[in-house]
Amino acid sequence: MASTRTTRRVTLRDVAEASGVSQSTVSFVLNDVPNQTISEATRARVQTAARELGYVPHGIARALMEGSSRIVVLNIERNREGNYSRNFIRGLDKELALYGFALLVRHGHPSKSDAEQIANVIAPRAVLHFAEAYLTGHELEDSGGGWKNGMAAHVLLQFRYLSERRHSLIALALPEGEPLAGIRERFAREVAEMLELPQIQVLSVPKTFEQVAAELADFREQHPEITAIAAFSDFTALQVLAGMRDLGMSAPDDWAVIGFDESEYAEMFTPKLTTLTADAEGHGRLAARQALGLDTSDVKTKIGRVIARESA
Amino acid sequence: MASTRTTRRVTLRDVAEASGVSQSTVSFVLNDVPNQTISEATRARVQTAARELGYVPHGIARALMEGSSRIVVLNIERNREGNYSRNFIRGLDKELALYGFALLVRHGHPSKSDAEQIANVIAPRAVLHFAEAYLTGHELEDSGGGWKNGMAAHVLLQFRYLSERRHSLIALALPEGEPLAGIRERFAREVAEMLELPQIQVLSVPKTFEQVAAELADFREQHPEITAIAAFSDFTALQVLAGMRDLGMSAPDDWAVIGFDESEYAEMFTPKLTTLTADAEGHGRLAARQALGLDTSDVKTKIGRVIARESA
DNA sequence: GATAATTACTAAAACGCTTTAGCACGCTAG
DNA sequence: CTAGCGTGCTAAAGCGTTTTAGTAATTATC
Numbered sequence: 089m090a091s092t093r094t095t096r097r098v099t100l101r102d103v104a105e106a107s108g109v110s111q112s113t114v115s116f117v118l119n120d121v122p123n124q125t126i127s128e129a130t131r132a133r134v135q136t137a138a139r140e141l142g143y144v145p146h147g148i149a150r151a152l153m154e155g156s157s158r159i160v161v162l163n164i165e166r167n168r169e170g171n172y173s174r175n176f177i178r179g180l181d182k183e184l185a186l187y188g189f190a191l192l193v194r195h196g197h198p199s200k201s202d203a204e205q206i207a208n209v210i211a212p213r214a215v216l217h218f219a220e221a222y223l224t225g226h227e228l229e230d231s232g233g234g235w236k237n238g239m240a241a242h243v244l245l246q247f248r249y250l251s252e253r254r255h256s257l258i259a260l261a262l263p264e265g266e267p268l269a270g271i272r273e274r275f276a277r278e279v280a281e282m283l284e285l286p287q288i289q290v291l292s293v294p295k296t297f298e299q300v301a302a303e304l305a306d307f308r309e310q311h312p313e314i315t316a317i318a319a320f321s322d323f324t325a326l327q328v329l330a331g332m333r334d335l336g337m338s339a340p341d342d343w344a345v346i347g348f349d350e351s352e353y354a355e356m357f358t359p360k361l362t363t364l365t366a367d368a369e370g371h372g373r374l375a376a377r378q379a380l381g382l383d384t385s386d387v388k389t390k391i392g393r394v395i396a397r398e399s400a
Numbered sequence: 401m402a403s404t405r406t407t408r409r410v411t412l413r414d415v416a417e418a419s420g421v422s423q424s425t426v427s428f429v430l431n432d433v434p435n436q437t438i439s440e441a442t443r444a445r446v447q448t449a450a451r452e453l454g455y456v457p458h459g460i461a462r463a464l465m466e467g468s469s470r471i472v473v474l475n476i477e478r479n480r481e482g483n484y485s486r487n488f489i490r491g492l493d494k495e496l497a498l499y500g501f502a503l504l505v506r507h508g509h510p511s512k513s514d515a516e517q518i519a520n521v522i523a524p525r526a527v528l529h530f531a532e533a534y535l536t537g538h539e540l541e542d543s544g545g546g547w548k549n550g551m552a553a554h555v556l557l558q559f560r561y562l563s564e565r566r567h568s569l570i571a572l573a574l575p576e577g578e579p580l581a582g583i584r585e586r587f588a589r590e591v592a593e594m595l596e597l598p599q600i601q602v603l604s605v606p607k608t609f610e611q612v613a614a615e616l617a618d619f620r621e622q623h624p625e626i627t628a629i630a631a632f633s634d635f636t637a638l639q640v641l642a643g644m645r646d647l648g649m650s651a652p653d654d655w656a657v658i659g660f661d662e663s664e665y666a667e668m669f670t671p672k673l674t675t676l677t678a679d680a681e682g683h684g685r686l687a688a689r690q691a692l693g694l695d696t697s698d699v700k701t702k703i704g705r706v707i708a709r710e711s712a
Numbered sequence: 713g714a715t716a717a718t719t720a721c722t723a724a725a726a727c728g729c730t731t732t733a734g735c736a737c738g739c740t741a742g
Numbered sequence: 743c744t745a746g747c748g749t750g751c752t753a754a755a756g757c758g759t760t761t762t763a764g765t766a767a768t769t770a771t772c
Contacts, residue, residue, distance in 0.1 A: 099728055110752045115730060125749045147521035148463045149728035152757045157460060158521050166490075169481045177507050178478075185514070190521045193505040195489050202497070209459035209470050209502045210522060297667050323664070330668035352635070353665050355609050356642035411758055422722045427760060437719050461758030464727050 098143045107137035114138070118145070156211045158189045160379050163198045164218040170321065172349045172368040173218060179372025180216075187380060189213065214379040219268055221375040238371070239268075240275040242392055245364055246318040246346050247279050249394045255316035255344055259289040259307070261328050262320050272320060289314060293324050300331035308335075316344040316400065322351035322363055329357060329399060344400035359398035366392040410455045419449035426450070430457070468523045470501045472691050475510045476530040482633065484661045484680040485530060491684025492528075499692060501525065526691040531580055533687040550683070551580075552587040554704055557676055558630040558658050559591050561706045567628035567656055571601040571619070573640050574632050584632060601626060605636050612643035620647075628656040628712065634663035634675055641669060641711060656712035671710035678704040 103118075104111045109130060116124045117134040137143075151157035162180060164173060181191040192212065194202075206212065222239070250258055260276045262269040273290060280288045291307050294300055308314075319325035325347030329339055339345045339359050347354060347363035354361035370389030377384045415430075416423045421442060428436045429446040449455075463469035474492065476485060493503040504524065506514075518524065534551070562570055572588045574581040585602060592600045603619050606612055620626075631637035637659030641651055651657045651671050659666060659675035666673035682701030689696045 097728080100730095101728080111729080112731080112752065112754095113750085116751090119730085121731085125751080127750065130750080144516070144520050146523075146728050148460060148469060148523050149757090150730075151460045152464050152728080152759090153730045155757080166486060169486070174478060174481070174507065181507070185517065188517070188521070190504075190518050191506075192502075193507065194503075195486065195493070195505065204456075205497065205500070206502050208456050209500070211458075211460050297664075326665065326668055330670075333670060352609075353638065356638055358642075358645065358670065409758080412760095413758080423759085424722060424724095424761080425720085428721090431760085433761090437721080439720065442720080458758050461727090462760075464729090464758080465760045467727080 097146065098141045099146070100143070102141055103134065103138045103143050106141060107133045109134060118143075151211060156213045158187075159192050159210055159212040160184055160189055160376070161192045161194060161206060161210075161212045161215045162218060162221070163194045163216065166196050168218055170323070170349050170351055172366060175368035176218070176222065176372040176375070179369035179374075180221075180376045181372070182369075183373040183376035184380070187382075189376075189380065216375060216379055221379075222268075222371065239272060240279065242348055242364055242366060243272065243275045243279045243318065244282075245392050245394055246348065247276070247283055247285065249346060249362075249396075250316045250318065250344060250400065251283055251285060253316075253340075253344065253400065256285050257313045258285065258316045258318055259291045259311065259314045260320075261291045261293050261317050261324050263324050264292050264294050266320065269320070276318070291317065291328075293319075293327050297327065297330070300327050301334040304328065304331040304337075305335055308337075314343065316340075317346070319345065319347045322347035322349045322354050322361060325361055325363065325399070326351070326353060326357055329359070329361065333358075339399040346394075346400040350395060354395075355397060357399075362397045362400040363395050364392050365395060409458065410453045411458070412455070414453055415446065415450045415455050418453060419445045421446060430455075463523060468525045470499075471504050471522055471524040472496055472501055472688070473504045473506060473518060473522075473524045473527045474530060474533070475506045475528065478508050480530055482635070482661050482663055484678060487680035488530070488534065488684040488687070491681035491686075492533075492688045493684070494681075495685040495688035496692070499694075501688075501692065528687060528691055533691075534580075534683065551584060552591065554660055554676055554678060555584065555587045555591045555630065556594075557704055557706055558660065559588070559595055559597065561658060561674075561708075562628045562630065562656060562712065563595055563597060565628075565652075565656065565712065568597050569625045570597065570628045570630055571603045571623065571626045572632075573603045573605050573629050573636050575636050576604050576606050578632065581632070588630070603629065603640075605632075605639050609639065609642070612639050613646040616640065616643040616649075617647055620649075626655065628652075629658070631657065631659045634659035634661045634666050634673060637673055637675070637711070638663070638665060638669055641671070641673065645670075651711040658706070658712040662707060666707075667709060669711075674709045674712040675707050676704050677707060 100111050100114050104114045107114070113126065113130065114134050115121070116126060117131050118138060147158055162177065177191070177193060184191050192210070194206070203215070247258060258280070260273060262272060276288055280286075289311050292303070294303055317325070317328055319328060325345050328343075328345055332339060332343065337343065345361065347361050348366075350363050350365045351361075354363050367390040370387065374384055374387050374389060377387060412423050412426050416426045419426065425438065425442065426446050427433070428438060429443050430450060459470060474489065489503070489505060496503050504522070506518070515527070559570060570592070572585060574584060588600055592598075601623050604615070606615055629637070629640055631640060637657050640655075640657055644651060644655065649655065657673065659673050660678075662675050662677045666675050679702040682699065686696055686699050686701060689699060
């Protein structure tokens, strides 16, 4: 039992007293401060004392000194729920924990005052935005006929899968008002060019479900040549599938539909949605190291893969 | 332009100097400390100075003094995504912000060391667990033949809706391994008694979709009298619906199915899922005030309601 | 007219840590 | 023999608050 009375914090001073050195020395030892010459004997004594007393550094005090706390904030929009973001968060969280940092997730669109409040209350080391973090670090990494990672790679997987199934006239289904839609489209065009596919079309999918079928009907009329749809996410893909059903169309015959993100709803749908997995956790780890300003070269991320089901 | 050189923090001391009083006085004024006699004139002077200099209290320093930071942590399990939790978080966040607190959301199951790390890094004022917070404050509030709020009220809405449609032999669909399943079942039994319905049955829905149909077939065989299913969540409800489809059953004829939480997938499904809305944001506000130890009596939460669609 | 109470403030300690400056010692270089 | 340097440490300042204890001046009490 380490505690004497009501559990009082074990402080640096306690460790110092127990090991017969000054606070500074304890701090130097415990933080492995470079350019400090401290004998092995003292080092060992301090470490033992710290362990025995069960010393844990007080993050708040440390933050006061250092100017910022060991917290990283991730802002994430309301509509970004799903496997990808969940695993991304998990990876981010785990990797940050390795370095003594904690992840603070904020949901919804952060207002300016909101962000300021956070900054003043906890002084985080870094503030991430999911949409940006998702892209960062997975720039177009051309490694022999493709991209290894990230959004561009995901589009590549979708298109390649579709083109292997003899689809060349492909439309990209993007959610209306999606901030990332622009960049996805850009990647899609690059990918199409790389695979020597004809020019792609863009289908903008309304947010409210009632309007989806009408939009789809319009699109079909304007682009009767299209045979396949690569969707922004599984949700978008399922919206398309549901809209098609209302129009009496069926996948993959009328349109082959492929999603992205392995939603748990994908296989419950009729037809079962063909979709993509991605190493979101790996991307999260990457983002963590980037946020901390660490070397990212040794983080290995796995390439995504297609989960072939019925819709394409 | 308030800043002189590179933006240095405006501290209490700066305000003190500017208004010609001591730091203590500034602190007393700005925090409205009771039992301190400070003249109106001084008060005004300090406040003006603070405003003009753009003083914002440094949360970290404050936390060091107060022993904990103005942060509330919410732990939420991975599988609790959906409208309800989203809005709950939103309400919690908003309400906490009103009192200068920030919400820190942690996803996944917090391990012990995880929780300790958080405690040491940021010393939060309170730590909430979604599953518990969801129940807290919505105890059975019997107010004239029903419950006003919370889980019990939601079950009541489901059962009442079903019984109005001449269903009296009802099964409760609970996700396998759901920690909250037990309490939901207890509430369901109480509600059934209240509505003078026969004893309810429980259908345990497997996590992996492949096993759902088999489980459903089993259940149908054992309880052929059942005509309606009240599900734990929309996800569970959709699992049931998808399983029924695989068995060649259809809703609402074979079983009437009602969900809970107004998932965005509910109306994309065939048949469209009948479900429930709840004032999750209100419940979040309630939880916030509870966490801060404030009076909760003036938080008004709205009663949930049924969104009738096709499945029931 | 002396004592007590109230008003209006201030000084300084404390929270627990990091970090700079510096001290004492022994050793080497010139 | 002295200056300079590396080693192994310590003292103390400082981060920005809150809060306790105290002080000086004024007002009330008998």
